[in-house]
Amino acid sequence: MKRASFLLAGVAVLIATLIGCEVARVLDDTQQMPEQVQADTLVVGVPNWPGAIAKAHIIKVAIEDNFEVEVKLQEGTNTEIFAGMDSGDMHVHPAVYLPNQDSLHQKYVTEAGTVLQGTTPHVLEQFICVTKASAQRTGIVKLSDLANPQLAAQFDSDGDGKGEMWIGATDWASTPIEKIRAKSYGYAQTMHLKEMDEALALAALDDAVRNNQNIVFFCYNPHYVFVRHELVVLEEQPHDASQWHIVMPPDDPNWLETSEAHTAWAHVRVYVYHAAVLEQSHPEVAQMLQRVAFSGEEVSQMNYAIVVDKIPAAEFAKNWVLEHAAKVDAWLR
DSSP, X not given: OOBOOSOOHHHHHHHHHHHHHXXXXXXXXXXXXXXXXXXXXXXXXXXXXXHHHHHHHHHXXXXXXXXXXXXXXXEOOHHHHHHHHHHTSOOEEEEEEETTTHHHHIIIIIISOOEXXXXXXXXXXXXXXXXXXXXXXXXXXXXXXXXXXXXXXXXXXXXXXOEEEEEEOTXXXXXXXXXXXXXXXXXXXXXXXXXXXXXXXXXXXXXXXXXXXXXXXXXXXXXXXXXXXXXXXXXXXXXXXXXXXXOOGGGOTTHHHHOEEOSOOOOEEEEEEEETTHHHHOHHHHHHHHHOOOOHHHHHHHHIIIIISOOOHHHHHHHHHHHTHHHHHHHHO
């Protein structure tokens, strides 16, 4: 049986080249910012996943269409965008995941008061998935099954006896939590936990499906991947907060040893956040940002349009705002 190959150098180089071109296209009008921006210019942060990229462009169009304000887009990690909102160099984070980014919320919203949370989230679920064909070939049903060395070996691509699992991008807040979950469930000993950009991981998923290879990976819904492929969510006990004790890497050098997560994720709430300074400098924009909200279905459609249909993010955003004029008008009122 052929096995999933995250590690084949030739494939990785090809995929990385293709993804590099795609990221450059998707972020077609995302600009590196100069050290100083004009007082009437707002900066919207752009994290590196498709839904957040789409939201950032939509927020830019909605603001520029309705206020005499120029909006710049600035790529950044969650930590960089929060720090930018704290300092006033950036003004909007389009997609903050809670509880994933609870530590950033605590630092900048609860303690510093320099960042404000929007009022209406959409709900997102996080899991570990396999393709339906992988489940049929290996017999895997539960996430805890991966602690079995014989089963885990069926996801091995390099012959060392351990399987491979993509657990997220390096700068995602969920990634260290997936390491904690792997330790808690026991498959940290049987699986190599891979970190890479989502686009590269999804390209590897496409390749595994084409070649009838086994693959297991971090997944979340809403996401277009559930439309593109037949997936199976690995079973877990429902979320139990009493069995979750999460310490993040910046807070303790022994974070992994002291953390536990023995049950499924809680449902994630995704909000738009903005710098508190906007309440004084651009109060009407701040009021709009408090009301910006997207449904899970809308986010799934954004992902599909940008990644599968390959619509440039700026073009998609302009069309989306026109087609959802009533929704945008509600944000303004």
